Amino acid sequence: MTPESGRRSPTVSGLRAAEIRTAALALFAERGYAATTMADIGAAVGMRGPSLYKHVSSKQELLAQIMTGTMEDLLRSHRNAVTGCEDTVERLRRAAEAHVRFHARNRLEAFVGTGEIRSLEEPHRAHVLRLRADYEHAFRNLLTEGVEAGRFRITSVKLTSYAILDLGMGVSVWYRENGDLAEDQVVYQYGDFALQLAGVR
């Protein structure tokens, strides 16, 4: 299909939808979900009501897409990080590094994810909480594996998984691409922190 064919290809429509989500994310982060209107989002991408609503039905749908999409991406990045790696210490390191890298690269998503879970309606809210629980359990399983293998020294698996996850959220708050710390520097250091928290022997 050539650009002259006059009919929008699904790809172009998909790009337009992605552009709308990106604009919505920036506005939710900047002024909050409740204070953002569909008109604001339309203005940010140069679209008026009818053409905007061709791509997305509501502000709530946009929030749900952003929050669900973020959790799905995070879960995928976790699976990619640990797949094919057998050593339990190395698995935790890779999982923690992927966690921190994701949060350094998706700061707005993390900020909106933490701040606007209050604005997410059902059934989206339950779905996102389910995905978060899955993600937390993946870390808990890694830690339990390591304890059983005698590689980690942990008082509370649950609190240790929380602490490792807390580190990622922290990075999303303070990390800046143009700051004095390179992404890799932060990622590798925080990977070490996760192993320290797990009391690697």
Next chain:
Amino acid sequence: MTPESGRRSPTVSGLRAAEIRTAALALFAERGYAATTMADIGAAVGMRGPSLYKHVSSKQELLAQIMTGTMEDLLRSHRNAVTGCEDTVERLRRAAEAHVRFHARNRLEAFVGTGEIRSLEEPHRAHVLRLRADYEHAFRNLLTEGVEAGRFRITSVKLTSYAILDLGMGVSVWYRENGDLAEDQVVYQYGDFALQLAGVR
């Protein structure tokens, strides 16, 4: 002064102001600063415009009071925790415990502090950022002390201070008084985590 004296004592006025701040904090946490109006805050404490404005001049002033007050309380709790303690490892443990306890007890303040720094105008914003930098430096100094005394094994003092502070913010997000983890359990475990992050020998 008796209640019948007809004149409001400064204490009553102070209580009223505190009540207004508490209501504002709850609303900022629930729906965000931008989506909260002075009328909402007045309604929450049963006051109309003129009597409300006798206590507070604007929504921005309320946000500034909340954010500045929180940081001053946090800095005070830190000083109280470390004062009179000479041992560097014990000082870090107490500082980390105070940090986590404060965040477990002041969850709304922490949530609004992270989420609404975007809404704080100058000169309040610079003031709050200054207080945060002071707080972070207090941890950095504790860590540097321990490194110089040969008690901590740390690659980056800056990243280690960030990581310890991240833990408190995390707790403010997931901790619940009625959850299955007692406050002390979380506080002591996170105190240990801070020492692990500092690589206590």
